[in-house]
Amino acid sequence: MNEQHHGFETLAIHAGQEADPATGAVITPIFATSTYRQDGVGKPRQGYEYSRTQNPTRAALEECLAALEHGARGLAFASGMAAEDTLLRTLCKPGDHVVIPDDAYGGTYRLFAKVAEPWGLAHTPVHVADVDAVRAALRSRPTALLWVETPTNPLLAVADIARLAEVAHEAGALLVVDNTFASPYLQQPLTLGADVVVHSTTKYAGGHSDVVGGALVTADATLGERLAYGQNAMGAVAGPFDAWLVLRGLKTLAVRMERHSDNAERIAAYLAGHPKVGQVLYPGLPEHPGHEVAAKQMRRFGGIVSFRLAGGAAAAIEVCERTTLFTLAESLGGIESLIEHPGQMTHASAAGSPLEVPDDLVRLSVGIETIDDLLDDLAQALG
Incomplete structure (x- = not known):
């Protein structure tokens, strides 16, 4: 070929x-x-x-x-x-x-x-x-x-x-x-x-x-x-x-990444307007400091969304434990949606180092499920 x-x-x-x-x-x-x-x-x-x-x-x-x-x-x-x-x-x-x-x-x-x-x-x-x-x-x-x-x-x-x-x-x-x-x-x-x-x-x-x-x-x-x-x-x-x-x-990577990106964009926009969310980290948002560079070198903005809770670490952990469709688990990139608390899960090895992540941070790996179901899950988890 x-x-x-x-x-x-x-x-x-x-x-x-x-x-x-x-x-x-x-x-x-x-x-x-x-x-x-x-x-x-x-x-x-x-x-x-x-x-x-x-x-x-x-x-x-x-x-x-x-x-x-x-x-x-x-x-x-x-x-x-x-x-x-x-x-x-x-x-x-x-x-x-x-x-x-x-x-x-x-x-x-x-x-x-x-x-x-x-x-x-x-x-x-x-x-x-x-x-x-x-x-x-x-x-x-x-x-x-x-x-x-x-x-x-x-x-x-x-x-x-x-x-x-x-x-x-x-x-x-x-x-x-x-x-x-x-x-x-x-x-x-x-x-x-x-x-x-x-x-x-x-x-x-x-x-x-x-x-x-x-x-x-x-x-x-x-x-x-x-x-x-x-x-x-x-x-x-x-x-x-x-x-x-x-x-x-x-x-199937191409078709999956399109759907991951579709869903992540909707979720990032929803979280950006939620009163209990202090900050949304997603390159697809125009206010993200890397938005222009990402738009230049990426086809789309991907399926990972991180956000910080206005209520601090306790609120972040509570959200992680309240979702039902977003499975509480490490890793990312699968067809199913995952949620995690990086500070105590994937990035625990960086605790106490210059790379320590904020304790109010939640990371989502947005899957390819029906977007309205994912939004409903986040809405009930955020209370």
């Missing part, structure tokens, strides 16, 4: 997923095998010798992800954190420095602060929407990576990817963009100058809360080869069934 001439929805269904040559199966099979018969000593058939190194189901997912992100190489991992750890240990060394968001995902912060820092990797938290602050942090000491989430998790700050790519490259750093919240459908950071994209494919890529996975996609093939070496050497690869589930999810 000539991928250059096909749209996103077509690539999601066909890239890396030609009919099986042995049987004609139109859906990529689950290759549940650990090893492969070789045609001779040291002569693996089509390059397959051992499934940690390469598996046909995983290869299909990796090719599809690369196509959707307009990248040169895609790599699938056992989790988003496995992808992040492999990237850090492959591209950084003890003594290096990394700039990270000042409201990064709690698991990402834990990786930097509790695992990578004792190993010797320093990090500086910065508000990624502030280009001057990022530039100053990069100049403060030689920096290997500028690590960005946009929108950030959970405060939904928006980083200008194109400008930060210029700033990072001027400082000799690589720009890594966690694109989990936006998904490849809403945003393609490699086309704006990023060097590596990170995904928790558990979220919108899989889309059904039934798989855990991660991915890296690189703009440059040589960088992709370095990371592929690290993937094989460290071994935290996606299993074939997990890869197959993410492939299945990607086929």
